[in-house]
Amino acid sequence: MKILIWPLLFMLPFNAFTQNMNLDSLVRATENRKDDTTKVLNLVSITNRYRTEKIDYPNAKKYALQALQLSDKIHFPKGSFKSTIALGYVTRDMSFHLDAIELLKKAIGIYETNKELVTDGGLHVTHIYTYTALADLYTYLPDYKNAQQYAFKALELSEKYDIGIGQCWITLSIIFSKQKNMAEAQNYGLKAKNYFEQHHALDDLARTYAFLARYAYTAEDYPHAVDYYLASYQTYKEANSLFGMRIALYNLAEIYLKTKDYIKANHYIDETLKINSVSKDDVVYQYYINQLKFEIILGNKEYAAAIAVGNLLVDFAIKEKDQRKQSAAYGNLFSAYMAAKDTAHAFIMGEKISALKDSLYNADMAKGTSDLAKKYETEKKEQQISFLDRENRLNQEKLNKETQLSLALKNENLLKEGKLYQEHLLGQALERENNFKKSELAQETLLNKTLKSENSLLERNSKMESLVRWLMVALLLVFVSFGLNYFLNYRRQKQDNAKILKQSEELKVLMSEVHHRVKNNLQIIVAMLRMQARGVDNKVVVEALVNSENRLQAIAMVHEKLYKSGTRGQVALKDYLQELMDVLAKQYQQMGQTFSCSIQDNTALTTNLDTAIPLGLIVNELVTNSFKYAFHDNKKGEIVLQLNATGNSGYQLQIRDNGPGLPNGVLPQKATSLGLKLVRLFTEQLNGALSYATNQGACFTIDFKPVDAG
Numbered sequence: 001m002k003i004l005i006w007p008l009l010f011m012l013p014f015n016a017f018t019q020n021m022n023l024d025s026l027v028r029a030t031e032n033r034k035d036d037t038t039k040v041l042n043l044v045s046i047t048n049r050y051r052t053e054k055i056d057y058p059n060a061k062k063y064a065l066q067a068l069q070l071s072d073k074i075h076f077p078k079g080s081f082k083s084t085i086a087l088g089y090v091t092r093d094m095s096f097h098l099d100a101i102e103l104l105k106k107a108i109g110i111y112e113t114n115k116e117l118v119t120d121g122g123l124h125v126t127h128i129y130t131y132t133a134l135a136d137l138y139t140y141l142p143d144y145k146n147a148q149q150y151a152f153k154a155l156e157l158s159e160k161y162d163i164g165i166g167q168c169w170i171t172l173s174i175i176f177s178k179q180k181n182m183a184e185a186q187n188y189g190l191k192a193k194n195y196f197e198q199h200h201a202l203d204d205l206a207r208t209y210a211f212l213a214r215y216a217y218t219a220e221d222y223p224h225a226v227d228y229y230l231a232s233y234q235t236y237k238e239a240n241s242l243f244g245m246r247i248a249l250y251n252l253a254e255i256y257l258k259t260k261d262y263i264k265a266n267h268y269i270d271e272t273l274k275i276n277s278v279s280k281d282d283v284v285y286q287y288y289i290n291q292l293k294f295e296i297i298l299g300n301k302e303y304a305a306a307i308a309v310g311n312l313l314v315d316f317a318i319k320e321k322d323q324r325k326q327s328a329a330y331g332n333l334f335s336a337y338m339a340a341k342d343t344a345h346a347f348i349m350g351e352k353i354s355a356l357k358d359s360l361y362n363a364d365m366a367k368g369t370s371d372l373a374k375k376y377e378t379e380k381k382e383q384q385i386s387f388l389d390r391e392n393r394l395n396q397e398k399l400n401k402e403t404q405l406s407l408a409l410k411n412e413n414l415l416k417e418g419k420l421y422q423e424h425l426l427g428q429a430l431e432r433e434n435n436f437k438k439s440e441l442a443q444e445t446l447l448n449k450t451l452k453s454e455n456s457l458l459e460r461n462s463k464m465e466s467l468v469r470w471l472m473v474a475l476l477l478v479f480v481s482f483g484l485n486y487f488l489n490y491r492r493q494k495q496d497n498a499k500i501l502k503q504s505e506e507l508k509v510l511m512s513e514v515h516h517r518v519k520n521n522l523q524i525i526v527a528m529l530r531m532q533a534r535g536v537d538n539k540v541v542v543e544a545l546v547n548s549e550n551r552l553q554a555i556a557m558v559h560e561k562l563y564k565s566g567t568r569g570q571v572a573l574k575d576y577l578q579e580l581m582d583v584l585a586k587q588y589q590q591m592g593q594t595f596s597c598s599i600q601d602n603t604a605l606t607t608n609l610d611t612a613i614p615l616g617l618i619v620n621e622l623v624t625n626s627f628k629y630a631f632h633d634n635k636k637g638e639i640v641l642q643l644n645a646t647g648n649s650g651y652q653l654q655i656r657d658n659g660p661g662l663p664n665g666v667l668p669q670k671a672t673s674l675g676l677k678l679v680r681l682f683t684e685q686l687n688g689a690l691s692y693a694t695n696q697g698a699c700f701t702i703d704f705k706p707v708d709a710g
Contacts, residue, residue: 023046023054026042026046026049027046029042030042030043036074036076037079040067040074040076040079040082040083041079041082043063043064043070044063044064044079044082044083044086046063047060047061047063047064047067047083047086047090048060048086048089050063051086051243052242052243053241053242054242055242057094061087061090061091061094064083064086064090068080068084077110077114077116078116078117078120078123081111081114081117081123084107084110085104085107085126085133088100088104089133092137093243095284097137097141100137101137101138104130104134104137105134108134111123111127111130124164125161125163125164127157128158128167129154129164131150131153131154132150132151132164132167132168132171134146134150135148135151135174135175136174139174139175142178144175151168151171166191166195166196166199166201169189169191169195170204170207170208172184172188173185173187173188174211177215182215182218182219185215186215189211189212192204192208196208202239203236203239203244206231206232206241206244206248209229209232209235210228210232212228213225213226213228213229213232213251214251216228217251222258222259225255229251229252230248232244233248233249242275246275246285246289249269249271250272250292252268253265253266253267253269253292253296254292256268257295257296257299260299262296262300265296266293266297269289269296273289273290284320287313287317290309290312290313291332294306294309294310294313294332294336298332298339303339303340304340306339307336310332310336313328313332314329314330314333323356324360326356327357327360330349330352330353331349331353333345333349334353337349338538338540338541343540350544416466423459434448522552522555525552529552532545546587550587550620555613555616570606570608571607571608571609571612572604572606573601573603573606573607573615574601574604574605577619577641577643580616580619581597581619581623581639581641582597584624584627585627588627594631594637595631595636595637595639596636596638597638597639598638598639598641599641599643600643602642602644603644603645603651605643608707610707610708611686611704611707614682614683614686615686615702615704618679618682618683618702619641619653619655621675621676621679622675622679622700623639623655625675626639626655626659626698630659630660630697631657631659637659638657639657640656640657641653642654649705649706651703651705652701652702652704653702653704654700654702655699656695656698658696659697660697661694661697661698662694662698665694667690667692679700686702686704687704688702688704689702689703690702
């Protein structure tokens with residue numbers, strides 16, 4: 001049962017003039033004002049009155065945006081602060097809670113970074129209430145860590161300014177109630193009630209009554225819950241808050257529905273609808289209020305009226321473009337038609353529900369795949385950036401070393417040129433000396449030529465040795481550079497391989513967790529169907545629920561096999577079908593039937609989801625059909641599954657029983673039952689062929705090829 005208590009936070013303070021003025025008159029007066037600062041404050045008041053008195057969120061949002069734009073234009077910090085809060089409250093009441101959180105945080109930032117606002121005593125209470133509003137929004141998400149952080153910050157500020165302590169108490173009461181600490185929640189709630197009664201804070205008092213009523217309802221103390229909601233309604237009425245009055249009336253209707261007092265429940269929900277008719281565009285609230293109206297009428301067995309309200313809920317869901325609500329609305333109509341024994345319309349509703357469930361499943365799977373792909377692309381880009389960064393650093397280091405080597409070679413060439421120049425000067429000096437001594441050393445000319453030739457040869461040898469030496473040094477540097485580069489590339493490759501291996505393991509864990517969660521979610525739905533079946537007397541509905549339970553169980557088993565197996569998305573088909581038949585046999589043996597089941601697998605086939613699920617659902621339908629119709633003569637029933645390979649990567653699955661077989665021994669060309677329709681549908685999904693023969697019982701044969709996972 002849903003108790004529709006939305007976070008009713010605090011309206012910004014209105015001045016006495018705008019509070020008493022007619023709203024239309026205030027709008028006209030504000031449009032004609034030339035004082036921009038007063039105009040901003042009036043727009044904020046108009047926003048809050050549209051939000052609380054008219055429940056007209058589009059107009060409330062329009063005037064809040066006008067106030068914010070004008071405040072920014074004239075650089076009016078107080079107006080920016082108040083208009084941002086007003087826009088946050090409108091956004092919150094329209095159920096955009098994350099956007100509301102960001103707006104309220106922005107308002108706090110405007111206040112706390114402006115010395116003029118911080119020293120304005122008139123804004124202290126607004127500052128506190130903005131923190132409590134954030135705490136309430138985080139509680140609704142739920143995010144109790146952030147909720148407590150903002151609640152205690154609000155309490156700290158209220159003690160500092162000596163104002164607003166009651167609001168902090170009710171905020172703490174809400175947080176404790178969400179954490180199931182009802183004793184503390186009740187304690188802080190009563191403190192807040194006494195505080196607001198003393199200060200005649202009507203909105204806060206009405207809201208506190210609502211929370212005390214919810215605590216009493218949680219404890220199944222319905223008389224006190226009714227008393228508190230009536231007190232909340234009267235207080236909201238005195239405060240002229242249609243929003244709060246609507247919430248109180250809605251919850252009163254819920255309580256009387258719970259206690260099966262349909263007359264009072266119908267009275268209060270009709271009163272709620274009268275208030276809600278003020279805003280025809282409020283589709284979200286229209287949907288929930290009419291949903292409760294439907295439950296009340298259906299509980300009172302007014303089936304025609306229930307069908308009319310059910311159709312209205314479908315219109316609201318379609319207008320809101322919410323497929324989940326559309327599915328729920330069609331589910332309402334299904335229940336109403338079944339209760340009215342209109343099975344034809346019930347079947348149509350069932351088909352619509354099935355189509356919507358397929359769309360929702362595909363949308364969820366597409367979103368999950370898209371999120372994984374985005375994550376993979378992000379990580380891949382980060383790795384590429386890191387790799388390019390390392391490559392750039394290595395290139396820079398290589399360039400620096402080459403520059404240093406070039407400078408060294410240049411210096412060496414300069415030294416060689418200097419040495420050659422010195423040798424040239426020495427040669428000239430020797431030549432002059434020889435000329436001077438030519439006459440005296442004529443006899444030694446031949447000797448000098450010989451010595452000069454030897455010196456020249458030694459010089460060339462020296463140059464060659466130097467050149468060889470530098471070539472060896474250069475070659476050594478090349479080898480060192482090559483070895484270092486090879487080592488760095490090896491180490492980088494090793495690190496990249498380790499990252500890839502880690503990501504692969506994380507992906508395995510992620511896929512296992514996905515299959516585990518899908519299996520758990522399907523098991524929850526199976527349990528819900530089982531509970532629903534226990535509470536239904538109609539055999540047709542019970543049989544439909546049991547069939548749906550078996551189909552979901554067949555899908556859940558595939559996901560269970562996948563997350564328990566060590567293979568990547570592969571299911572051992574024999575084990576899966578054996579477990580599926582065991583579950584079905586156990587279910588029908590409880591009904592007193594006696595039979596045996598066996599599987600003959602000549603393939604040891606392992607396959608993926610796209611093949612295992614259709615095969616499991618085909619086996620579910622045909623084996624269930626045998627259990628239900630093949631063994632009425634009480635003879636010992638036998639069901640045999642046989643899996644063979646047929647060549648060309650094809651396989652054949654046979655499902656046989658020893659019952660009387662199909663009427664006339666022929667498979668109908670056009671299926672009349674949902675089960676046979678599903679068998680044909682899943683066979684087509686496998687690109688296979690379905691055939692039937694009567695051979696000492698029914699014998700269905702499915703020829704198929706495993707479907708590629710892509």
